[in-house]
Amino acid sequence: MIRALLYAVLSIVAITVIRLVAGLVMKAVADSLRPQGSPPAGQRARRGGAVPTSGELKPCQSCGAYVLASVAKTLQFGSSTAYFCSEDCRKKARP
Numbered sequence: 655m656i657r658a659l660l661y662a663v664l665s666i667v668a669i670t671v672i673r674l675v676a677g678l679v680m681k682a683v684a685d686s687l688r689p690q691g692s693p694p695a696g697q698r699a700r701r702g703g704a705v706p707t708s709g710e711l712k713p714c715q716s717c718g719a720y721v722l723a724s725v726a727k728t729l730q731f732g733s734s735t736a737y738f739c740s741e742d743c744r745k746k747a748r749p
């Protein structure tokens with residue numbers, strides 16, 4: 655009887671510890687996914703990071719996928735610029 659009670663208490667403790675650890679891990683993962691020191695509201699995020707996360711989206715002229723204009727492959731057609739998601743798509747557009 656005491657043994658059963660002990661097992662019950664132990665399993666409750668184990669579940670509590672597992673939940674605590676899982677919570678800490680989830681928090682750590684969430685913190686690491688968030689850009690370090692997310693800027694306070696009102697303060698504009700500075701531009702020029704390694705990976706652009708904002709900017710003008712342009713449809714790829716070959717496959718239609720949207721791509722950031724700042725990282726897109728481009729081709730000049732006279733005065734207009736065609737955007738491509740990849741080098742392959744640009745090659746397809748220009749035989």
Ligand SMILES: [Zn+2]
Nearest residue numbers: 714717739743
């Ligand atoms: Zn494409």
